[in-house]
């Protein structure tokens with residue numbers, strides 16, 4: 001039992017007897033990325049997550065590792081530069097997770113269009129240039145007929161043509177858990193369902209740890225740490241309120257984003273597609289094929305509700321269906337076609353506060369400023385202008401902006417690293433795609449606060465758990481791994497499914513070959529591994545975050561649901577009441593994801 005309920009209990013004991021070098025609050029991608037680099041650098045590290053790992057925003061994204069090409073319209077060039085360059089770094093350290101998946105960008109001639117064919121080409125060239133993309137994945141434009149050849153269902157009226165550029169599909173929860181496991185492998189205490197209730201201080205008023213609660217047992221205890229970092233995403237301000245000495249003002253402006261999932265037969269798109277909503281609202285929508293489904297999103301609305309439980313409303317559904325049915329006139333997708341859904345909160349920094357790594361100008365620009373930057377950029381790409389001229393054009397455009405409240409979609413997706421007067425560090429904002437880079441900056445500061453006692457690792461060369469495969473030959477590597485699974489009797493399809501999910505951990509997964517009643521060989525291996533090495537505590541942890549059963553494999557869910565519950569009830573020796581509680585939790589999650597309440601009107 002390497003990373004299971006049993007080790008969790010042991011580590012809850014141990015963590016109380018030691019002083020940590022670093023305590024990380026929040027087990028989404030940001031916290032996981034910091035913990036990996038800290039533990040690998042030799043720091044005594046503990047991370048506490050009040051829900052399951054990734055249960056916050058980091059399992060509710062659009063599931064892309066991408067640079068945010070639309071941010072070029074608001075000149076968040078630093079955000080785009082950081083994130084588009086980080087794509088390759090994330091793929092390098094987690095080769096089994098992000099997969100190159102060129103995006104189709106249909107261009108419509110309509111009010112508020114983000115791009116026209118000219119500016120789309122400039123943006124894609126800049127995007128590729130920033131990321132050093134050349135060769136088979138270099139971007140290109142296609143005309144209207146070619147776009148419709150690829151996607152005959154697309155709206156024809158106003159269609160000008162399209163662009164095709166590289167971005168990556170991602171499994172966000174998987175990326176988090178592989179970072180969490182890596183930090184744990186390197187000796188960090190990684191504790192889910194443990195909540196910070198108070199930030200504590202020494203007699204000089206300096207942060208020295210936190211009072212926490214084990215939400216499984218109700219036990220409360222203290223974790224002593226030399227450095228404490230708040231990586232709680234949308235909850236950042238709430239966690240800072242747990243520190244009575246934190247003198248910084250509130251900074252977050254969480255916005256809700258919703259995705260809906262339909263069967264591939266209802267909306268069959270051959271490749272990820274990204275287009276304007278057609279509502280002149282500055283938003284763009286992704287439509288993405290995944291397993292045998294198609295999902296689309298997102299909305300972007302200010303959110304003031306329960307952060308643990310953002311929900312999909314009728315308004316969200318109406319908005320997304322209106323747009324998708326406009327763009328795919330024959331699809332005629334209705335509420336009842338929606339199989340699953342999810343809602344998440346962007347940890348946006350209010351007042352465009354993205355700084356440190358990702359800056360950000362954030363408002364609509366006058367056409368003159370916009371065209372000036374586009375034309376200067378075009379000259380730069382043709383080596384007819386210097387970088388300084390582009391920067392000058394951007395600065396002039398920037399100066400045009402004021403700090404007024406901007407639309408949610410215009411707020412920078414940049415990140416911020418701050419330290420309060422009592423020493424509490426806060427790393428907030430950003431995206432999944434630049435989590436590694438965000439952590440690099442935080443580790444430099446942590447290292448300084450620890451009097452430079454540690455040699456920081458090169459995180460660009462430090463694979464996550466499951467990532468020990470050649471990033472330049474992923475397909476061949478996964479094929480070799482899948483062959484090992486086929487030798488154990490798995491079908492080719494199931495073998496590749498496991499290789500894709502677990503990467504270089506597959507040989508270990510194959511050792512967990514005790515059959516589970518009611519599950520096939522593939523799912524028995526997967527569940528046994530999750531219980532023993534991925535700290536799964538509930539059926540939802542397994543079916544929503546360690547696998548994609550709830551979101552993209554709904555057809556198979558009914559066959560596995562009960563055997564999973566029965567196995568976990570036995571593994572954890574649940575009482576009848578506990579088992580009923582977990583069954584209800586799962587049914588509630590399925591009803592919510594399936595929009596049952598909306599469907600019942």
Ligand SMILES: Cc1cc2nc3c(=O)[nH]c(=O)nc-3n(C[C@H](O)[C@H](O)[C@H](O)COP(=O)(O)OP(=O)(O)OC[C@H]3O[C@@H](n4cnc5c(N)ncnc54)[C@H](O)[C@@H]3O)c2cc1C
Nearest residue numbers: 026028029030050056057058062064196233257346432433
């Ligand atoms: C709709 C949507 C689409 C997106 N799409 C993409 C995309 O495709 N690609 C991309 O790169 N980015 C995307 N993003 C952005 C990305 O998802 C987020 O930036 C990222 O997940 C934030 O991670 P985090 O770790 O900072 O926050 P979170 O994942 O929310 O983690 C914070 C954690 O802190 C925990 N916590 C809070 N309070 C406490 C406490 N008191 N004690 C202990 N734990 C606590 C929470 O439970 C939570 O799990 C998207 C975001 C949204 C909302």
Ligand SMILES: O=P(O)(O)OC[C@H](O)CO
Nearest residue numbers: 062068297298300346409
């Ligand atoms: O924050 P936005 O507007 O880029 O929306 C999130 C995307 O869907 C993917 O990053």
